[in-house]
Amino acid sequence: MNSPNVPVIAVESISKWYGSVVAVNDVSLEIGPGITGLLGPNGAGKTTLLKMVEGLAAPSDGAVTIFGETPRNNPALHRRVGVMSEHEAVYGFQTGKQFVEWSAKLHGVTASAEATACAIERVGLADAQNRPLGTYSRGMRQRMRLAATIVHEPEAIILDEPLNGTDPRQRIEFHDLMRHLADEGRTILISSHILEEVETLADRILLMVSGKLAASGDYRAIRAKLDEQPYTVRIVSSDPRRLAAALVVLDSIASVSLGAENDVIVLSTNVAVLQRSLSRIAQGHNLRLERVEPLDDSLESVFSYIVEG
């Protein structure tokens, strides 16, 4: 494993532009062992950044190293790195087992059959391993791709939106597996555009917005900062008037109004408190909550709070 004082992944003032479009703008970061979440809305530049880190794309400016080596055109380095791209395509004619074993062999794993069996067991797909990948559900395909990513026991693992298509139970299993791999001293970088996906998983968060690194650090500190921002939330319930009356007295509510569609529009100064209060109010007033949804265009506005804040 890597020396504790040397970052496994080091990115120095990296930029990537396509013509006049700047996809990643002067990003610097260092990543060590443990789980790091790369968070940002769609189009923030996460995938472009990861492609440069993986060596799939050349930076327009700046430099990337993994274990002190440049990843671009460095096949030997990939013995130590496992990558799962955002593209979910697989070779549909291969069975899951063939796919993982193929990956093991190309990575130079000597006991490829044993390593394949172990990796497939880890993602819980032993029963489906002899079926062609073309017959898998999206979630199963993602898990088998993960098995192929970790079959050579890489020290650094880079996963781009790995939870796309997975169900809640699979996400829990994925979290357990990632935590286990991190506990073994591996460096794991996971990208996601969904806050909750990495909330309980990542030790450290990197927030990207519009091609720039907007914030980085402990998740709880970032979450607290997010929670302090005002949110507009739409709530559909069995009795909007009674719900509005119950909400308006809360300290965390700046304003409450009744919408045109039997809904309540709430401006909350602390969305975490609102979340906790809602279920209590619904229970206490015997109300049925049918829908609770943010009206702030989700992550885009949340991340802009961070950038502007």
Add this chain to the structure above:
Amino acid sequence: MAEIFRLSLRQILGRWRVLVILLLAALPSLLILLIKLLSEAQFTFADDDIINPIIDGMIVGGILPIVTMALATAAFGNELEDKTLYYLVLKPVSRVSIVLAKLLATLVVAVPLVMASGVVASALVGAETRPLGTLALALAAGVAAYAAIFTFAGLLTPRALAYGLVYVLVWEGLLSTIVSGVGYLSVRGYTLALLHGMDEESFAAFTGRVIEFPAAIVGTGVVIVAFFLLALYRLRTMDVP
């Protein structure tokens, strides 16, 4: 490299295109059988009426480039289209091995197909062993040259098949036959010159209109090496989707 070769072979063979290619490769033989069935005339391999339209026009000018193009552009084209190329380039495998494996997979399928297409059609009109052997060798060299060109093209653009068809029809099909000098820069020109150079007697119909035999050997070798290196360079410098 064996793993990538096997995968590439499976990718090439697993598609509908193989059926179309098989039909295409069988076309000269089917045509000759049809003519034999409907006509009283007796054909021999050395007749200008066979050599020019069937060997030059149909096999060297049509089947050879089109069959090879359909297979070679798919070697990387499928990976780029499906966005699976990253599985290959993020493995501890040299870029040379990747390009070589793709090229070999194309050759393993295309060489026997094109060879069979030319040899069976020629045998049907009474070609003897020597011209058949010459034809097989020259077609194999032509397949290798086209395979290198179109493997590179498949890495360069997702529309390699369309651009390739224009190149085959305009450059190789039209210009190489009407503009003198283009034969020095044409795989069709090399292949015809190789046929003529290896067996002047059987392919006497090409006398006076093909380039020199040594130039054809050098030209074929240069095309194979140059386009292999170009494909390698492209794979090293491109941003992989």
